[in-house]
Amino acid sequence: MDARSESVLVARDVDKTFDRTHALVRASLELHGGEVHGLVGANGAGKSTLSKVISGHVARDGGVLLYKGRPLNPRSTREALDAGIAIVMQETSLAPDMSVLENIFLPEFGRKGLLSYASLRRRAYELLANLGQEQQLRLDDEVSRLSAAQRQLVEITKALAVDADLIIFDEPTASLSPGEVELLFDVIGRLRDSGRTLVFVSHRLEEVFAITDRVTIMREGRTVVASRDTASITQAELIRHMVGQELGEIYAVPGLGTPATSNQPVVFSVEHLSAPPAVRDVSFEVRRGEILGLAGLVGAGRSESAEAIFGLRPRAAGTIRIEGREVSPKKPLQAVKAGIGFVAEDRRVQNIVPDLSVKENLLLAHLGAHRGFGLAYKTRDKKVHELLATLSLPADRLLDDNMLNFSGGMQQKIIIARWLLLDPKVLVLDEPTKGVDIGTRSSIYTILRQIAERGVAVVMISSDFEELIGVCERIVVISDGYAIADLESRLLDVEKLTLLAAPRTSMRRNSELLERLTAEWGGAGFWILLDGDQLICLNTAVADQAADPGFAPGEAKAIRSTTIPDALAGRRTDFVAESDGSRSTLLVPIKSHRGHDLGWIGLTVATSLGVPPVETIHRQIGMMSEAAA
Amino acid sequence: MSQSIQSGRQAVRETVEAPRQSPIVGRLAKRLEIRMLALALVLAAALSLLSPYFLTTNNLFNILDQSVVIGILSVGMTFVILTGGIDLSVGSVAGLSGVVFGITFHHLGVPGAMLAAIACGSFAGLVSGWLIAYFGLAAFVVTLGMMAIGRSLCYILSNQSSISDIPDSLSAIVYTEVLGIPTNVIFLIVLYMLGWAYLARTKGGRTIYAIGSNKEAARAAGLSVLFYSVLPYVVAGGLAAVAMMFSVGQILSVDPLAGTAWELDAIAAVVIGGASLFGGRGTIIGTLIGVLIMVMIRNGLNLMNVSPYWQGSAIGGIIIVALLVERLISARVGRR
Numbered sequence: 035m036d037a038r039s040e041s042v043l044v045a046r047d048v049d050k051t052f053d054r055t056h057a058l059v060r061a062s063l064e065l066h067g068g069e070v071h072g073l074v075g076a077n078g079a080g081k082s083t084l085s086k087v088i089s090g091h092v093a094r095d096g097g098v099l100l101y102k103g104r105p106l107n108p109r110s111t112r113e114a115l116d117a118g119i120a121i122v123m124q125e126t127s128l129a130p131d132m133s134v135l136e137n138i139f140l141p142e143f144g145r146k147g148l149l150s151y152a153s154l155r156r157r158a159y160e161l162l163a164n165l166g167q168e169q170q171l172r173l174d175d176e177v178s179r180l181s182a183a184q185r186q187l188v189e190i191t192k193a194l195a196v197d198a199d200l201i202i203f204d205e206p207t208a209s210l211s212p213g214e215v216e217l218l219f220d221v222i223g224r225l226r227d228s229g230r231t232l233v234f235v236s237h238r239l240e241e242v243f244a245i246t247d248r249v250t251i252m253r254e255g256r257t258v259v260a261s262r263d264t265a266s267i268t269q270a271e272l273i274r275h276m277v278g279q280e281l282g283e284i285y286a287v288p289g290l291g292t293p294a295t296s297n298q299p300v301v302f303s304v305e306h307l308s309a310p311p312a313v314r315d316v317s318f319e320v321r322r323g324e325i326l327g328l329a330g331l332v333g334a335g336r337s338e339s340a341e342a343i344f345g346l347r348p349r350a351a352g353t354i355r356i357e358g359r360e361v362s363p364k365k366p367l368q369a370v371k372a373g374i375g376f377v378a379e380d381r382r383v384q385n386i387v388p389d390l391s392v393k394e395n396l397l398l399a400h401l402g403a404h405r406g407f408g409l410a411y412k413t414r415d416k417k418v419h420e421l422l423a424t425l426s427l428p429a430d431r432l433l434d435d436n437m438l439n440f441s442g443g444m445q446q447k448i449i450i451a452r453w454l455l456l457d458p459k460v461l462v463l464d465e466p467t468k469g470v471d472i473g474t475r476s477s478i479y480t481i482l483r484q485i486a487e488r489g490v491a492v493v494m495i496s497s498d499f500e501e502l503i504g505v506c507e508r509i510v511v512i513s514d515g516y517a518i519a520d521l522e523s524r525l526l527d528v529e530k531l532t533l534l535a536a537p538r539t540s541m542r543r544n545s546e547l548l549e550r551l552t553a554e555w556g557g558a559g560f561w562i563l564l565d566g567d568q569l570i571c572l573n574t575a576v577a578d579q580a581a582d583p584g585f586a587p588g589e590a591k592a593i594r595s596t597t598i599p600d601a602l603a604g605r606r607t608d609f610v611a612e613s614d615g616s617r618s619t620l621l622v623p624i625k626s627h628r629g630h631d632l633g634w635i636g637l638t639v640a641t642s643l644g645v646p647p648v649e650t651i652h653r654q655i656g657m658m659s660e661a662a663a
Numbered sequence: 664m665s666q667s668i669q670s671g672r673q674a675v676r677e678t679v680e681a682p683r684q685s686p687i688v689g690r691l692a693k694r695l696e697i698r699m700l701a702l703a704l705v706l707a708a709a710l711s712l713l714s715p716y717f718l719t720t721n722n723l724f725n726i727l728d729q730s731v732v733i734g735i736l737s738v739g740m741t742f743v744i745l746t747g748g749i750d751l752s753v754g755s756v757a758g759l760s761g762v763v764f765g766i767t768f769h770h771l772g773v774p775g776a777m778l779a780a781i782a783c784g785s786f787a788g789l790v791s792g793w794l795i796a797y798f799g800l801a802a803f804v805v806t807l808g809m810m811a812i813g814r815s816l817c818y819i820l821s822n823q824s825s826i827s828d829i830p831d832s833l834s835a836i837v838y839t840e841v842l843g844i845p846t847n848v849i850f851l852i853v854l855y856m857l858g859w860a861y862l863a864r865t866k867g868g869r870t871i872y873a874i875g876s877n878k879e880a881a882r883a884a885g886l887s888v889l890f891y892s893v894l895p896y897v898v899a900g901g902l903a904a905v906a907m908m909f910s911v912g913q914i915l916s917v918d919p920l921a922g923t924a925w926e927l928d929a930i931a932a933v934v935i936g937g938a939s940l941f942g943g944r945g946t947i948i949g950t951l952i953g954v955l956i957m958v959m960i961r962n963g964l965n966l967m968n969v970s971p972y973w974q975g976s977a978i979g980g981i982i983i984v985a986l987l988v989e990r991l992i993s994a995r996v997g998r999r
Contacts, residue, residue, distance in 0.1 A: 366884070
């Protein structure tokens with residue numbers, strides 16, 4: 035960063051409040067010329083808001099922005115763009131029915147005078163050639179027919195067409211395949227080499243390590259780590275800052291007393307559910323009396339799994355069983371008749387019918403499930419009043435004709451009551467406490483607990499990990515469409531859950547590697563991050579219980595409290611026997627092909643069975659990692 | 664992340680307290696139909712001042728008689744518009760049904776030919792409705808296509824000429840009086856009662872409102888969205904045929920051009936009656952008021968000897984002014 039390292043953009047004490055949400059609290063950011071700067075944080079940390087403040091999408095409430103030494107006060111994206119700041123967002127701002135060429139030069143169309151298509155075409159070709167991407171895009175193609183990656187490329191070229199110097203990429207890899215990610219990284223590399231400043235906003239840690247020079251970490255609207263060299267920080271450290279150490283301590287103790295449900299019968303199970311592209315392979319089961327949590331980041335495939343189960347989204351594969359009986363709903367009505375209720379994520383769009391009265395909204399699922407010609411609202415009167423009492427909803431507001439006048443919490447209670455009215459066997463709730471005040475939250479939790487105890491299988495999806503750990507007995511983590519962990523919540527805290535939920539390009543590959551190693555050599559394979567005298571386990575495959583290393587996926591442990599402390603302390607690449615002689619362990623560090631640390635792959639075997647050939651194992655691990663690169 | 668922030672913002676917007684209960688007059692004024700009823704009464708008063716003949720029993724029956732055809736059409740159109748759709752084909756489907764009646768009554772007899780005509784109208788509605796609901800095509804475009812097909816079949820099936828040997832028995836059915844009220848008016852009243860009961864008091868009716876108001880929520884609540892999205896078009900097509908039967912009974916002739924522009928009258932009546940073209944809002948009573956306003960204007964202009972060529976301008980202007988006034992009032996009353 036030497037010669038180019040003067041500050042291009044300085045953001046200091048930036049504040050932003052959306053009504054009651056304090057999105058940015060004196061956040062700061064400093065960008066150097068010619069760097070790729072990672073802006074990372076968990077859901078809701080404020081990284082997107084800060085990006086949008088800089089790009090003029092959102093007006094800040096306070097604080098200072100300096101761009102190239104001059105104050106920057108963009109009142110619109112247009113002004114930011116004129117200053118040379120562009121943002122490439124997930125939902126692109128392209129005109130789908132126009133050609134690639136027209137989209138690239140859309141800002142030019144607002145100018146007076148005639149446009150020369152020939153010269154525009156030439157310029158577009160040059161811009162793409164500078165990125166090395168002239169083969170990837172045909173200028174005359176309609177944008178609506180392009181892939182997500184190609185659209186992104188159009189966005190980038192559009193930014194270059196107006197000579198943007200600072201380009202912010204907001205979650206740019208979320209909808210890209212691994213090959214496309216490589217292409218994007220190549221483009222970002224070229225842009226950096228041309229002296230531009232790039233901001234890479236992401237919660238995909240491996241990518242942050244792969245592409246960025248420096249990182250700024252945000253948490254709850256604040257900047258907690260400013261401009262650290264990426265090379266000087268470890269994954270574990272990054273996660274700690276994202277989550278906040280103190281959080282981990284506070285919530286290490288599980289919230290509600292969890293009754294032993296492990297010997298209860300399974301009420302509801304889903305096996306190998308697939309609904310591409312969002313859902314690849316999701317399995318889970320709910321035992322009687324249990325609340326199961328589905329954790330994951332936004333876009334990981336949680337909501338889509340729920341929709342696939344409920345028949346709102348076509349399933350490619352998967353078996354759904356309710357009390358042992360297989361059901362296969364193709365549309366919601368069939369799911370309802372099978373005994374499934376579903377509180378969808380977006381209240382306004384998916385749940386509330388604004389032109390019907392509150393009472394009719396409450397009775398909407400009844401209306402669908404009811405077989406007769408009339409309304410039969412009266413048959414539910416008693417149950418409705420019971421529910422209103424349990425949910426402490428005022429009965430006299432039932433006849434109000436506009437539910438949108440109610441608070442978010444009341445709306446949510448009515449939607450939940452809509453399903454409870456039908457006495458479902460399974461109730462799936464997607465973000466049931468989003469936009470709901472704290473008082474109502476706790477009464478929603480109480481209701482869920484009550485119905486779970488009556489034998490309803492409750493599945494709750496939430497981005498609020500703290501809430502999941504507090505409310506649920508078990509949590510299934512979904513990442514990139516795969517269910518990757520199924521853990522009792524008393525073993526989890528927010529930190530571990532965040533770690534597990536972070537999408538990892540290498541998760542599948544390394545999980546396969548572990549399966550293969552243990553299939554061939556027996557023992558137990560594991561994938562861990564080592565952080566001083568602590569380890570964080572990302573995955574395990576245990577073929578031989580005698581070789582169990584003493585930790586499970588998602589666990590963070592002190593090395594000395596595992597069953598293989600000597601090997602972990604030694605970090606040697608050949609087999610190290612424990613002092614008690616029971617187990618021998620081999621550890622191999624794995625790196626991305628850009629050379630960044632991806633943790634360690636280990637294989638523990640019972641010493642009594644003899645130690646496998648070290649060279650062969652090294653070769654196998656090496657081959658698997660390279661195959662992916 | 665941005666999502667959570669937006670949801671926070673939304674949450675706050677949603678927390679706004681319900682407006683306080685307003686006095687009874689204000690609450691009535693909030694009801695669109697009530698306001699439109701007031702407009703109809705004002706209109707009637709004005710017309711009775713302008714023409715002494717307007718308020719005679721004879722003329723009032725005239726108005727009801729003239730309301731029958733457009734009134735029947737408008738019931739079907741209300742169903743369609745409540746789902747957020749539109750049916751531009753009712754006029755030509757009505758014309759086609761009339762032609763079907765005209766070419767089949769020799770073979771099937773009058774009742775059989777009427778059934779054939781109604782089946783024809785319902786089938787056209789079924790095709791449009793299915794295309795719209797199952798494939799998600801734009802209702803405007805599908806029914807525009809059906810409108811062209813229907814009119815073209817009118818010419819083909821009728822050999823481009825009117826059929827005028829309609830048996831008097833049809834006219835007898837239309838104009839038999841029961842307790843001094845002609846059957847067509849009785850039919851209209853019964854139809855509106857049935858329409859009101861269906862929309863307000865049955866599963867199907869409420870489902871139609873839910874679909875028009877928020878289709879996604881209706882689907883997610885397990886309602887039969889596909890079936891009840893198609894049904895309104897079937898009803899509209901079937902009722903278009905019924906309307907044509909009454910029209911044929913009045914003029915005892917079937918013309919390949921019959922029913923031209925009926926769809927516009929029906930849409931106008933439904934909209935004047937307070938329905939939202941986005942769906943989910945509107946009532947059958949509102950539609951009845953809308954129909955009466957339309958017919959009264961036309962009747963009054965006739966009584967005042969306004970040239971038929973000017974009547975179109977007058978009716979169009981009054982519709983637009985009525986909607987404009989309504990919009991300005993409702994903005995003040997603060998509905999939604």
